[in-house]
Amino acid sequence: MSRARKLLVFGGISLAVFGMLYGLHYAVFVEHQTLDRMGGSLAEAFMGAAEGNVLEVDRAVDVYASTKYNYVRQVDVHSHWIGLAMLMIVLGVALDGVALAERLQVWMAVALLTGSLVFPLGVVLQTVRHGAVWASMLAILGSGLVTVSLAVLAWGFIRQRA
Amino acid sequence: MSTQVMPTQIAATFAPMSARRLLIFGGIALIAGGMLFGDIFAVFVLHQNGGQTGQTLLAATEAVRAGNSLAVKQIFEHLGGLLEDHGTKLDAHVHMTDAGYLAILLALLQPYVALPHRRKKLLAGWFVSGGLFLPVGIFLIHYVGLAYSPFASIGWASVLADTAGAVLIVVLIAEAWGLWRFLRDNSNASEPALPVDRTWERRTLMGGGVVLVLLGFLYGAWYAGFDLYRHEAREVGILKTMLDRATVAQGGTVMAVANYGSLAAEKAVKIAAHSHLIEFGLLAMLLSFVQPYVQLSDTWKRRWVIVLLTGSIVLPVFVLLELNLGLLAGGIADIGGLLVIVGLTGMLVGVLRYGGRLDAVSGVSQ
Incomplete structure (x- = not known):
């Protein structure tokens, strides 16, 4: 097993297990409560409107928006970690067919692993403080690393001969 | 053969x-x-x-x-x-x-x-x-x-x-x-x-898969950068307008509800296009490894590869076009999904044939 393959396969499996544990924890301890709060706040907004309570409407819509902001990102993080992990494992197994120097393969594997970890991490950190620029920058950096390394590996696959 | x-x-x-x-x-x-x-x-x-x-x-x-x-x-x-x-x-x-x-x-x-x-x-x-x-x-x-x-x-x-x-x-x-x-x-x-092989089927599935995943990544980045926050702000705006209009008994609630529905549809199709591109790309890459076990003639193996990759691009593209072309695009997208299922089932039949023949040769089935 080459170093690049080890990095991709073991990094991918670790990330998949981590992503699943994160998803299981979220489903059991957080998701039901979050969905209750999201639906409840939307219902409160409408009930507040029915009672002519404008302040209650604004408060409830804001709670709904904030809860949904968190929910969308938490679910995205779970699926992106697992999806990227699967991609890493597949690329690890397929690495024999990549026409790239071994050193470049290792660098691409490191970039893909780092990006796959950092990109969803940046997204989940956006829920700690809404609109945090540093969290968005982390997500952009991670997704950039993933995209560039995948593009280089794609080039390696295209270069291979029959 | x-x-x-x-x-x-x-x-x-x-x-x-x-x-x-x-x-x-x-x-x-x-x-x-x-x-x-x-x-x-x-x-x-x-x-x-x-x-x-x-x-x-x-x-x-x-x-x-x-x-x-x-x-x-x-x-x-x-x-x-x-x-x-x-x-x-x-x-x-x-x-x-x-x-x-x-x-x-x-x-x-x-x-x-x-x-x-x-x-x-x-x-x-x-x-x-x-x-x-x-x-x-x-x-x-x-x-x-x-x-x-x-x-x-x-x-x-x-x-x-x-x-x-x-x-x-x-x-x-x-x-x-x-x-x-x-x-x-x-x-x-x-x-x-x-087994390592460099057959046309394997290279096409692997190359096509990587390209599909890349396209999905790029589209996802575009969506996150230009649409996600705009959609979230629009949703709050529409909800407040809807409730304001309903509270003061003005007209326009029907329009607000319709806008809310349009926004939900726009979000759904964009996310679906992103995720399906990546998932089909990953599927194509995975199936490239299974090709040595598909016991079909080379012509049929290639047909299933083309059917699968065609469906993989048709579905996400036409899901996106649903916003402009409506149900016509939705129908074509569904056909794209069906093409992927047909290609996949064709390959599964090939793998089953391989397993069955292997067992018959080795005498396991007796």
Whole structure:
């Protein structure tokens, strides 16, 4: 097993297990409560409107928006970690067919692993403080690393001969 | 007709009732089943559910205008049911196909899992069972609800889904442990590695898959950068407008509800295009490894590859075009999904033929 393959396969499996544990924890301890709060706040907004309570409407819509902001990102993080992990494992197994120097393969594997970890991490950190620029920058950096390394590996696959 | 030949080296990687064979059969079947369910969901549930949600939201604004907060509460309970119906079906589709992807991935890794063959087979059986029961549990959440449940907010169907999810995690941890032992002991592969070939089918699936994944990444980045925050702000704006209009009994609530529906549809199709591009790309890459086990003539193998890749690009592109072309594009997207299922099923038949012939030759079936 080459170093690049080890990095991709073991990094991918670790990330998949981590992503699943994160998803299981979220489903059991957080998701039901979050969905209750999201639906409840939307219902409160409408009930507040029915009672002519404008302040209650604004408060409830804001709670709904904030809860949904968190929910969308938490679910995205779970699926992106697992999806990227699967991609890493597949690329690890397929690495024999990549026409790239071994050193470049290792660098691409490191970039893909780092990006796959950092990109969803940046997204989940956006829920700690809404609109945090540093969290968005982390997500952009991670997704950039993933995209560039995948593009280089794609080039390696295209270069291979029959 | 190169596929009529059955080299012993390839045959050794596909032993009767081995973990790898179970994972490949189970994985392809789970993916095909998940996609078929997704297509049925798209044709028979998705649009109808969206229409009912819009009608319910409109009824809620009417109740607001009448100042009837009790009716609002009742309508929202109904709305919650509609959203749960939609969400659980979507989740069942996603989790079934993803479990299938993971099963094929595990099949690829079997040579490097340093565990006894019987244990590997047991783990493979658990994984395929977990991959089946997880989406079944998710699907049943809406129908079983909290009936006979001792928990405040978790029903028996959720318990089934969570247990199946936990089984998948346990199997993955055990497989990771086997991989770690392989690495630590620097041992030889416990079974022959997958045959390496450079056939047209394999290169096309691998190259096409990587391109699809890249396209999906780029589109996802575009969506996150230019649409996500705009959509979130628009949703809050529309909700406030809808409630303002309903409170002061002005006209325009119908328009606001329609805008809300359009926004929901726009978000759904953009996210679906992004995720389907990546998932189909990953599927194509995974299937490239299975090609040596597809016992069909070269012509038919190539046909299934072309059918699968065509469907993989048609579905996400036409899902996106639904915003402009409406149901016509939706219908073409569904046909794209069907093409993927047909291509996948064609390959599964080839793998089944391979397994059957192998067993007949080795005398296992007697």
